[in-house]
Amino acid sequence: MSDASFIGQGSEAGHAGLDAAYAVRAAEAHPSDYLALLKPRVMSLVVFTGLVGMVLAPGDLHPTLAITALLCIAIGAGASGAINMWYDADIDAVMARTQGRPIPQGRISRDQALGFGTVLSVASVLVMGLAVNWVAAAILALTIGFYIFIYTMWLKRRTPQNIVIGGAAGAFPPMIGWAAVTGDLSLLPLLLFAIIFMWTPPHFWALALYRSDDYARAGVPMLPVVAGDRETRRQILIYSLLLVPITLSPWALGLAGPLYGGVTAALGAIFLALAVRIWRGNDERPAKHMFAYSILYLFLLFALLLAERGLGWGA
Amino acid sequence: MSAMTQQDEQKRRRARNIALAVVLFALVILFYFITIAKMTGRAA
Numbered sequence: 001m002s003d004a005s006f007i008g009q010g011s012e013a014g015h016a017g018l019d020a021a022y023a024v025r026a027a028e029a030h031p032s033d034y035l036a037l038l039k040p041r042v043m044s045l046v047v048f049t050g051l052v053g054m055v056l057a058p059g060d061l062h063p064t065l066a067i068t069a070l071l072c073i074a075i076g077a078g079a080s081g082a083i084n085m086w087y088d089a090d091i092d093a094v095m096a097r098t099q100g101r102p103i104p105q106g107r108i109s110r111d112q113a114l115g116f117g118t119v120l121s122v123a124s125v126l127v128m129g130l131a132v133n134w135v136a137a138a139i140l141a142l143t144i145g146f147y148i149f150i151y152t153m154w155l156k157r158r159t160p161q162n163i164v165i166g167g168a169a170g171a172f173p174p175m176i177g178w179a180a181v182t183g184d185l186s187l188l189p190l191l192l193f194a195i196i197f198m199w200t201p202p203h204f205w206a207l208a209l210y211r212s213d214d215y216a217r218a219g220v221p222m223l224p225v226v227a228g229d230r231e232t233r234r235q236i237l238i239y240s241l242l243l244v245p246i247t248l249s250p251w252a253l254g255l256a257g258p259l260y261g262g263v264t265a266a267l268g269a270i271f272l273a274l275a276v277r278i279w280r281g282n283d284e285r286p287a288k289h290m291f292a293y294s295i296l297y298l299f300l301l302f303a304l305l306l307a308e309r310g311l312g313w314g315a
Numbered sequence: 316m317s318a319m320t321q322q323d324e325q326k327r328r329r330a331r332n333i334a335l336a337v338v339l340f341a342l343v344i345l346f347y348f349i350t351i352a353k354m355t356g357r358a359a
Contacts, residue, residue, distance in 0.1 A: 028328050028331070030330055031333075064348045064349060065353075068345065
């Protein structure tokens, strides 16, 4: 039986097929396989945005508790990644980008991944609540639940809007970091949420443009698979046009300083130029450039806020 | 099961046990410092 035949709407038959296929060659897992379940690269961006939320928040947090909060954000994000790998093992097995993950490779069973992810999810929320505060813990729990139940189980296999709505899961960390310090939320963390939320569609659709065969083979209804290449390029431009003003809003509302405003405007112009190149072209190169640049773009926006705070230039 | 595979599995099990010990030790240290931070009750 081919891997592709296991794929269904997250069906138990599909997952049972995978279990049967891979359990027989499941070897003892190496610790690095468990680390891979936590999606460390995704985790690093999540921790960084969470740190920025924490640093920007008014007030002080004991350094030990600040480290604990960041650890909880990292572990919670990683744990939801492990549960995502449990649920999406059938998809991962047929996509070139994800075939090397521990479950499709038969180094960790799906049950092990589910157990690992569940224990870490619960532990990260409990420690956040007991050591830091319950508002941050509640938003962390919401983030984990949103990623698993709303994005992974509900949206991913059903609609090309999967990453538009699901993008909220990746946008919560600055709010968690802020809430860890203040115990509540205000306008700036909501704007940081909005920036990541609007950044997610052009970022992932740029990837999907040159990976559409992979997504089509796996049966994931990403926009290029369902609506086609041309419509995806148009949507990337629309979302980019919406994103850039939102990135400038912290400065426009007096919540960030001139360094952030000026550099963000320049970075946004480059982002828009890439979006226009994608819209006007037919080849993959602008999409690859956009995908790589979008990661740097988000990192730099948050680094600017961090730098302004460090230099005392923030509003 | 070949001797090579068995040896490989033993190595992996050993690595996993060491990793678990390191994680548990790190948690003991972390919880100790969290307790101190909560007991002193001071802001940084």
